[in-house]
Amino acid sequence: MRFVVIGGDAAGMSAASRARRLYPDLEITVLEQGHDVSYSACSMPYNIADPDTPMDDLVVRTAEEFIEKHHIHLLTGHEITAIHPDKKQVTGRTLQGDPVVFAYDKLLIATGAVPTLPDLPGKDRLMPLKQLEHGRRIKDVIRKNKVKNAVILGMGYIALEMCEALTELGIHVTMVKPGPRLLPWLPEKIAQIIQTHLIEKQITLHMGTHIQRIEPAGTGSTIVCDTMNLDADLAIGATGVAPCSGLAKNAGLTLGVSNAIQVDPYLRTSNPDIFAAGDCGDAIHVVTGKPVWIPLALRANRAGWAVADNLFKDSNALQGVAGTAVFKVFDLAVARTGLTFFEAKNAGFDPVENQITSLSRARWQPGAAKIHVNMVGDRRSGRLLGAQITGTDGVAHRINAVAVALHATMSVADFIQTDLAYAPPFSPTWDPMLTAAIQLGKKL
């Protein structure tokens, strides 16, 4: 039996490793178009902030390890250009241009996502940050060009993490986006806290600014906007990602929401011998019960793992994602799970939201800091739908209590009753998540 995996990152290598553990005799081939497999993409901004640590430190396991220790046929520099479900083959080429053909019994598409750069003249001058190779390039430019000014197009997770990393290197950062608001999915008050924090950290923000083109300027670029020109020793494009689903589409597989590859709870595509996992595939949202495309690392690892479990029998049905995410921007952490007010409205709920500000610890404790919580519930059913938090202390893990409640389809009233940990160095008597739920409960 031949198991072929297209893509050697989180989902692909999780699937290959677990398949090896489960099936010692399985013939496993992983085809990766780049040179790197199994690295911590999410750690790249932190590595960029640290000139003394090579980017290659983020490699979790090397290709050699997979090949020699796990007996996986891992072929890097192999780009797959077509899937032929009728012949159960994939075809493509090596970096040298030689054609390649691989036959499979079971196939996993784990092609991930690609950065979507705005379609502007000179967009090739924008450096994305998705693959390890992108990270190496950005680090090289910083080192060689003595970068003083960076311009980041976009203001999402990656943009904000890069903004902190570059500032730590003494680089002044300007962020630009055409939209009118920072993190528009967050309640305005919480987004404003983050915006104020960025400005305190000397970040220049240009919202509502349309970029016309990117021109060369010495070793750097000039970002030509409608109202100004921005000099950039380094120009980063962090304007979002899209699922890498072209191969699947051309093979006649069904695409779903956001053009991600549609999968069932067993990670099977519309072809029963072809699985998809990771950032190229969709997932069921545990709150709406509907497909969503939320490319995040935990899901990619979990889905890859589940593919191996389900290769020959349906044994690991994934329940879905709550969209739990956290990121750090300077001293603030920002976390979310479940639905925002507008997402809930669009999903057909009758949402009610409420914001509270509490303390992260008992007020006498050193380190006690404000924590801002927005919580969303459904007026009709009383169900808890989601939460968004920011603060400088005790944010990241607090969101998980709500995430678990969403998986359990808990009501706001039931969440209010949960017995959360209290000790003065760690929390007020009523954890901020409980205070948020109590106040939301009054509005429901």
Place this chain on the structure above:
Amino acid sequence: MRFVVIGGDAAGMSAASRARRLYPDLEITVLEQGHDVSYSACSMPYNIADPDTPMDDLVVRTAEEFIEKHHIHLLTGHEITAIHPDKKQVTGRTLQGDPVVFAYDKLLIATGAVPTLPDLPGKDRLMPLKQLEHGRRIKDVIRKNKVKNAVILGMGYIALEMCEALTELGIHVTMVKPGPRLLPWLPEKIAQIIQTHLIEKQITLHMGTHIQRIEPAGTGSTIVCDTMNLDADLAIGATGVAPCSGLAKNAGLTLGVSNAIQVDPYLRTSNPDIFAAGDCGDAIHVVTGKPVWIPLALRANRAGWAVADNLFKDSNALQGVAGTAVFKVFDLAVARTGLTFFEAKNAGFDPVENQITSLSRARWQPGAAKIHVNMVGDRRSGRLLGAQITGTDGVAHRINAVAVALHATMSVADFIQTDLAYAPPFSPTWDPMLTAAIQLGKKL
């Protein structure tokens, strides 16, 4: 209508305050035998560590505030010695010895818990730490007697918190207990981590040591043990607490587990006009469904609040407690929720436990530290039963994800599927709670 509350701490004052908000015309009387009401008892060890902050800073609201702002008849220095359910009266005396009688329509017993000191000759020389007055006395002794050596009898939460506080003041601490193990409810490996940490912090531990008597020695004491004598400028008794249920018992009310006052989900005792809330009453454990006595601050506040809701109609049924608790001992946090292996066994489950050691953050991140998780599940049903954690980073709030899962009667398999937050500065891709659940799942 007259609502009388015996006891002016967390549960009593929560009930009185909320009753005032709900019923502006209700006649509310709170009878407190001491002088202090509404203070953060749990913060006392941290206040003791800080000589510059008076103990009275821990007062959340003063008696005057309740009286003037909330129009509550709050009488301090009033000790109630008997409840007469037939006459719907309580009787007692003032500090001056004058007899007092109060008639009630609805009564709340919120008498809390009392320290249980071992019945030894000289036990009056041991200083407990339960009420604010105890905290003031300990602080006075430290200041006046230039304390260099302290001996703490007991090694529970309070003892360990005091051990840290005294060490911060430059006082050498010796801890003594007759039992053979530190924190015997914890798995041995986790208890051993805490024991090693205490020893690194220069704490002297005497386990298996029986105390015979406490003798005066200068301004301090000598703790006479079976194998040695310990000099103590300060001798603290932290050997546990017991519910203050004598009044209830003498009034014919039903006591339950650990002699706590038995209450229903509406906090009613066996007499429908008498409620009990806080450390004097029991609660239903959400995992076992059976009554337990776990005296903790959040439950006390929540129960007091619910009593007000339920005074005249059954409107707030408490679902119970998961026994979630956290405490800090030097650099370590120790957290638990639900059942330990032995508690699960005693409750009739077929428990399986597993311990893992993971990292609190991605391994490249500054601050990443070991986190040790023990998780308990039921072999028969697959249900998640509890967890215990220790570590120096990211422990306290992580327990809450499990606590919520216990409230939702989640299986280990379902918990494995939860979408917990990941970003390198806050967590590995698989949160340690997920790793613990996955490894436990393999044993089930």
